[in-house]
Amino acid sequence: MKTAIVGGGIAGLSSAWALTKRGHDVALYEKGPIPNPLSASGDEHRIIRRAYGGLSGYARRIDEAYEAWDELWADLGEKHLVENGFLIVSQRPGDEAEQYRDGLRAGGYPLELMCADEAAARFPFLEAGTFRYAGFSPEGGALLCRKIAAGLVKWLRNHGAAVHDDTRVTAVDPAGTVTTTEGARDFDLVIVTVGAWVLDLVPALAGRLTTYRTAVAYFTPPPDLAPAWVGAPVMLDAGADSDGYAIAPIGGSGLKLGTGNHKRPAPPDADRTPAPGEADAIRKWFAPPLTRLDEYRHEKTVTCAYTFTADQRFLMHRRDRLWVVSACSGHGYKFGAAIGRRVARHLPDGDEEGLRAWLEARERVDR
Numbered sequence: 001m002k003t004a005i006v007g008g009g010i011a012g013l014s015s016a017w018a019l020t021k022r023g024h025d026v027a028l029y030e031k032g033p034i035p036n037p038l039s040a041s042g043d044e045h046r047i048i049r050r051a052y053g054g055l056s057g058y059a060r061r062i063d064e065a066y067e068a069w070d071e072l073w074a075d076l077g078e079k080h081l082v083e084n085g086f087l088i089v090s091q092r093p094g095d096e097a098e099q100y101r102d103g104l105r106a107g108g109y110p111l112e113l114m115c116a117d118e119a120a121a122r123f124p125f126l127e128a129g130t131f132r133y134a135g136f137s138p139e140g141g142a143l144l145c146r147k148i149a150a151g152l153v154k155w156l157r158n159h160g161a162a163v164h165d166d167t168r169v170t171a172v173d174p175a176g177t178v179t180t181t182e183g184a185r186d187f188d189l190v191i192v193t194v195g196a197w198v199l200d201l202v203p204a205l206a207g208r209l210t211t212y213r214t215a216v217a218y219f220t221p222p223p224d225l226a227p228a229w230v231g232a233p234v235m236l237d238a239g240a241d242s243d244g245y246a247i248a249p250i251g252g253s254g255l256k257l258g259t260g261n262h263k264r265p266a267p268p269d270a271d272r273t274p275a276p277g278e279a280d281a282i283r284k285w286f287a288p289p290l291t292r293l294d295e296y297r298h299e300k301t302v303t304c305a306y307t308f309t310a311d312q313r314f315l316m317h318r319r320d321r322l323w324v325v326s327a328c329s330g331h332g333y334k335f336g337a338a339i340g341r342r343v344a345r346h347l348p349d350g351d352e353e354g355l356r357a358w359l360e361a362r363e364r365v366d367r
C-alpha cells in the first residue's frame with residue numbers, strides 16, 4: 001500500500017519502520033530536521049516505567065512496549081535504552097508517588113520500599129527528613145530519543161522508505177491527497193502523527209485535544225554530589241504537589257528536571273524561547289526532596305509542546321483514508337515502537353476499533 005506518514009516524531013518514525021517491515025511503500029514527511037528539536041520527541045530522553053497509577057491499562061501494555069523496543073534494537077543493531085530503574089519519593093500521604101506505589105502493588109509489579117534514612121544513604125542526592133519514604137523499581141529507565149530518531153532514519157532509508165525532512169505538509173484530505181510545499185500526491189493511506197501541530201492539519205479535533213507549552217531544565221550537580229547521580233534511577237515522582245520527574249545525567253547531558261506544573265495552554269509555536277528565570281521556576285518543585293539544589297549549575301532550558309485529551313489517553317481519529325494517531329497526554333514516547341507495530345497491524349486492514357482499543361488502553365491488552 002502506498003502510505004504517507006506526516007510527522008517525523010517517534011510515532012511517525014516507528015509507524016514508518018513497522019509498515020516498511022510489512023512491505024508497504026512508505027513516504028514520511030517532516031517539516032523540520034529529524035529529530036526536530038521543537039517536537040515532543042526531540043529532547044535528549046524520555047522515561048519508560050511501569051508505574052501508572054489510575055491508568056492501569058497502560059501499565060499492562062509495558063510488556064508489549066519493551067518487546068517492541070527489543071525488536072527495534074535488533075533492527076538498529078544498537079540499544080538506546082539506559083535501564084537504571086525508577087524511583088518514587090513520597091512526601092505526603094496520598095501524593096502521586098503514593099498513587100504510583102498503590103498501582104504497582106495492585107499490578108503485582110516489583111517495588112522495593114525504603115524509609116527516608118535508608119533512601120538518602122543509598123541515593124545521597126535526596127535529603128533525609130524531607131520525605132516519608134522512597135520506592136525503587138528495576139523496571140524503568142531512559143530512552144535516548146535523539147539516537148533512536150537518527151537510527152530509525154538510517155534504517156528507513158536503507159530499507160527503501162522515502163524520508164522527506166524539511167518538507168512541510170500544508171494539507172491532508174480523506175481521499176488520500178497529501179499537499180506539501182512541493183506539490184500534491186495521492187496515497188492509499190495517510191497517517192497523521194504531527195503531535196502538537198495536529199490542529200493545523202485536522203482542525204476538527206479542536207474539541208478533543210488541548211495544546212500546551214512547557215519546558216524542562218538541565219543542571220550540573222556540584223562535584224561532590226555528581227558520583228551519587230552516576231547510574232541513578234530516573235525519578236518518576238518527587239512527591240507532594242511537585243508532579244516532578246528527574247533523569248540523571250546521561251551522556252554528558254546533565255540532570256534533567258521537569259514538572260507537569262509548568263505547562264500552560266498555548267499554540268505549539270508560541271514562546272519557544274525559554275524565558276529568564278524559567279529554570280528556577282522548575283527547580284523549586286524539587287527542593288525538597290533533592291538536597292542542596294541551589295548549588296546545581298543551570299545548563300540549558302528546553303521548551304516543548306504537546307497535546308492532552310481530557311482523560312489523558314491517546315487518541316485516534318479516522319476519515320476514509322486519513323488516520324490521525326496521537327501518542328499524546330505527556331506519556332506516549334515509551335510506547336513509540338509498540339504504537340508503530342500496532343499501526344502496521346491494525347491500520348492497513350481498516351481495523352479502526354482494534355487500534356483505538358489499544359491506544360486508549362481501556363481493556364486488558366489483547367495479544
Ligand SMILES: Cc1cc2nc3c(=O)[nH]c(=O)nc-3n(C[C@H](O)[C@H](O)[C@H](O)COP(=O)(O)OP(=O)(O)OC[C@H]3O[C@@H](n4cnc5c(N)ncnc54)[C@H](O)[C@@H]3O)c2cc1C
Nearest residue numbers: 007009010011031039040041047169194195331332333334
Ligand atoms: C516535557 C515532556 C516530557 C515528556 N516525558 C515523557 C516521558 O518521560 N515518557 C514518555 O513516554 N513520554 C513523555 N512525553 C510524551 C512524549 O514526548 C510524546 O508522547 C511523544 O514524543 C509524541 O510523539 P509524536 O511523534 O506523537 O509527536 P512529536 O514528537 O511532537 O512529533 C511530531 C512531528 O510532526 C512534525 N510536524 C508537525 N506539523 C507538520 C507538518 N505540517 N508537516 C510535516 N511535519 C510536521 C513536527 O515537526 C514533529 O517532528 C513527554 C512530553 C513532554 C512535552
